[in-house]
Amino acid sequence: MSIPVPSRQLFIDGEWREPLLKNRIPITNPATELIIGSIPAATSEDVDLAVEAARRALSRNKGNDWASASGAHRAKYLRAIALKIKERKSELAELESMDCGKPLDEAAWDIDDVSACFDYYADLAEGLDAKPKTHVSLPMETFKCHVVKEPIGVVGLITPWNYPLLMGTWKVAPALAAGCAAILKPSELASITCLELAAVCKEVGLPPGILNVLTGFGPEAGAPLASHPNVDKVAFTGSSATGSKIMASASKLVKPVTLELGGKSPIVVFEDVDLDKAAEWTIFGCFWTNGQICSATSRLIVHESIAAEFLDRIVKWTKKIKISDPMEEGCRLGPVVSAGQYEKVLKFIETAKSEGATILCGGTRPEHLKKGYFLEPTIITDVSTSMQIWREEVFGPVLCVKTFRNEDEAIELANDTQYGLGAAVISKDLERCNRITKALNAGIVWVNCSQPCFCQAPWGGNKRSGFGRELGEWGLENYMTLKQVTEYISDEPWGWYQPPLSKY
Missing domain, CATH: 3.40.605.10 (Aldehyde Dehydrogenase; Chain A, domain 1)
Structure with missing residues (x-):
């Protein structure tokens, strides 16, 4: 009780x-x-x-x-x-x-x-x-x-x-x-x-x-x-x-x-990563706090050479997430905050589908939860940069995905947003990480992680x-x-x- x-x-x-x-x-x-x-x-x-x-x-x-x-x-x-x-x-x-x-x-x-x-x-x-x-x-x-x-x-x-x-x-x-x-x-x-x-x-x-x-x-x-x-x-x-x-x-x-x-933060994943470590940070960066976080790295930009395998890992990690009443032991994803927010997130998903995107997993209410504003963590592919789901903040457990071929393209995709709160880069090449960090237009940049926050460090963003x-x-x-x-x-x-x- x-x-x-x-x-x-x-x-x-x-x-x-x-x-x-x-x-x-x-x-x-x-x-x-x-x-x-x-x-x-x-x-x-x-x-x-x-x-x-x-x-x-x-x-x-x-x-x-x-x-x-x-x-x-x-x-x-x-x-x-x-x-x-x-x-x-x-x-x-x-x-x-x-x-x-x-x-x-x-x-x-x-x-x-x-x-x-x-x-x-x-x-x-x-x-x-x-x-x-x-x-x-x-x-x-x-x-x-x-x-x-x-x-x-x-x-x-x-x-x-x-x-x-x-x-x-x-x-x-x-x-x-x-x-x-x-x-x-x-x-x-x-x-x-x-x-x-x-x-x-x-x-x-x-x-x-x-x-x-x-x-x-x-x-x-x-x-x-x-x-x-x-x-x-x-x-x-x-x-x-x-x-x-x-x-x-x-x-x-x-x-x-x-x-x-608000934010629409990118997470850039290069081809040299440990797939499981990168997958866990990717879903943590987007689904933590039920996806309702202004700095959520909700735009995954992944190297094309590992995209298929990496998405397979992400789906497997996502399906491990326990969705339940937040008071239950081991819960890792609860409901969104209100009926209004629930309808707003569902509308984003429906619009993405109508614009030609693919729902790789999630997008609906979990079958075992008949009450509450619960939504399965959602991964969306086949996304263009002009789509609403890529450009606007959802504030729910929704991750959208694009691939890149080289470093310059990754930076261009990451910075192509009206927002500039957070960004993340994952790679074993620390010199590359340093280059990307300097190039990203964001107030907060995470290297080989996403979302950790400490009260000793400044927090805030650029642009909108x-x-x-x-x-x-x-x-x-x-x-x-x-x-x-x-x-x-x-x-x-x-x-x-x-x-x-x-x-x-």
């Missing part, structure tokens, strides 16, 4: 508050199609309250507020949050699995990453104390100059449903470490664990207003947050279409944004995959601004407006 879903309200100014319009959104378990609870539905009125709370949090006890406190002070809270997350790992993993359909083992892995991310940014917060200013060398001895980093202020954080708590943490942890106050708006399709993060923050005594969590629909809650005049920065992870709207909204106020958007970087020290800098301080240190007057001395 699954654990019950906690009934939460909005989290504003350190307190649970009912939405002003008192609306709630049902939560559907994508594995069973059953309603398992509900979340509050925030609107623009609730956004106003949360932004006001965040503003107050940065001005409370001025001189000793969150923004001006030492990094070590903020780090204590981040470490306390990390510890509580560890203590609740099993519960949080189960809630996340029920909420978005992620296999339980994957969800547990994500929760480990969440706690590690808070610990990591606690370290970086402490590091801010070690170097409070950077001195700048000037050409005039009558001046001295230094640069300080300061928190950017109140930040709006809008996150997706494929990694509910982890994506929230990627933004919340560095924002808090930097000294910002945050309003987190998770996806309405998977918000449970983000509300539990609020509960953890309340339990460890995080000052009121430093983190506010608003659940609700994008147009009613996300859009007002992104366009709010008292929000100093917006960070968004999600679709390119929504990212474009957020960027347009922010531009009216000349507000900085960080956008981590967005701009800015999360994670690592770059993630902390996202939430900081630079201030130049220049001082005149001479005892002599400046003298610009003094009259010249008389010759007589």
